[in-house]
Amino acid sequence: MTSTELDLPVASRAAPVRWRLPGTGWQRLVSPLALLALWQLTGSLGLLPERLLAAPATVAATALDLVTSGTLPEAVAVSLGRVAAGFTVGAVAGVGFALVAGLSRLGEYAVDPPMQMLRALPLFGLIPLFILWFGIGETPKITLLALGVAFPLYLNTFAGVRGVDAKLGELGAVLRLGRGELVRHIVLPGALPQVLVGLRQSLGVGWLALIVAEQINADSGLGYMINTAREFLRTDVIVVGLLVYCALGLVTDSLVRVVERKALTWRRGLLG
Numbered sequence: 001m002t003s004t005e006l007d008l009p010v011a012s013r014a015a016p017v018r019w020r021l022p023g024t025g026w027q028r029l030v031s032p033l034a035l036l037a038l039w040q041l042t043g044s045l046g047l048l049p050e051r052l053l054a055a056p057a058t059v060a061a062t063a064l065d066l067v068t069s070g071t072l073p074e075a076v077a078v079s080l081g082r083v084a085a086g087f088t089v090g091a092v093a094g095v096g097f098a099l100v101a102g103l104s105r106l107g108e109y110a111v112d113p114p115m116q117m118l119r120a121l122p123l124f125g126l127i128p129l130f131i132l133w134f135g136i137g138e139t140p141k142i143t144l145l146a147l148g149v150a151f152p153l154y155l156n157t158f159a160g161v162r163g164v165d166a167k168l169g170e171l172g173a174v175l176r177l178g179r180g181e182l183v184r185h186i187v188l189p190g191a192l193p194q195v196l197v198g199l200r201q202s203l204g205v206g207w208l209a210l211i212v213a214e215q216i217n218a219d220s221g222l223g224y225m226i227n228t229a230r231e232f233l234r235t236d237v238i239v240v241g242l243l244v245y246c247a248l249g250l251v252t253d254s255l256v257r258v259v260e261r262k263a264l265t266w267r268r269g270l271l272g
Helices: 003-007 010-014 024-044 056-069 071-103 105-120 123-134 138-162 166-174 179-213 222-231 235-263
Strands: none
Touching: 024 056, 056 071, 056 235, 071 105, 071 138, 071 179, 071 222, 071 235, 105 138, 123 138, 123 179, 138 179, 179 222, 179 235, 222 235
């Protein structure tokens, strides 16, 4: 080791030189764009028949036609209405049952076993029973959505309530907070991170449930549009419908993440 190296600080000798590529954000787009180009190329060369999967250019043209004709906006509006109704019912039930089970042992013994048994049932296997019980209208679709939404919210809210630090409960007792004030000022804020995680999960399950629910003798909505296209081997319409499902799922998830950042400004994580 030379005298120059000995004169350097230890940190300077130990830290290797790291080269960083400027502007790494755009690089995440390379592989999706390459796959899209490969998809278009195989379709144009006839290697991928349109009856199996339409090319991206065909899908884009079909999407434009569906939008200009009003078919796609109408289907999206119907599907959003069903999701809103099913999500509202499922969220209220999931959070409500979680609070009952999480705030007392008696509530846990009464609520948690039935919820765990229902959670183990195949959700989509209940469709024949829902049709027998509720008919073929909107009720079985919304009920299926509500069930799909309720369980992730229930599990995460229950875990969040039980994960609140006991010392905060002791603080509430010192401040002489009532039961309602304790829940509002200590339990709910402490459980909020877990609740928001459950909210994101439940939205994902809700969109998956909607795909199946809208094929229960539906006469409108994205699922009906996809099911009709399947009968006529219109893979371009099917792909458009699936892409809209993906886009709606991403939008709703992004909205929840915005709420999460606003509501949890008090919490600093590993990355700040």
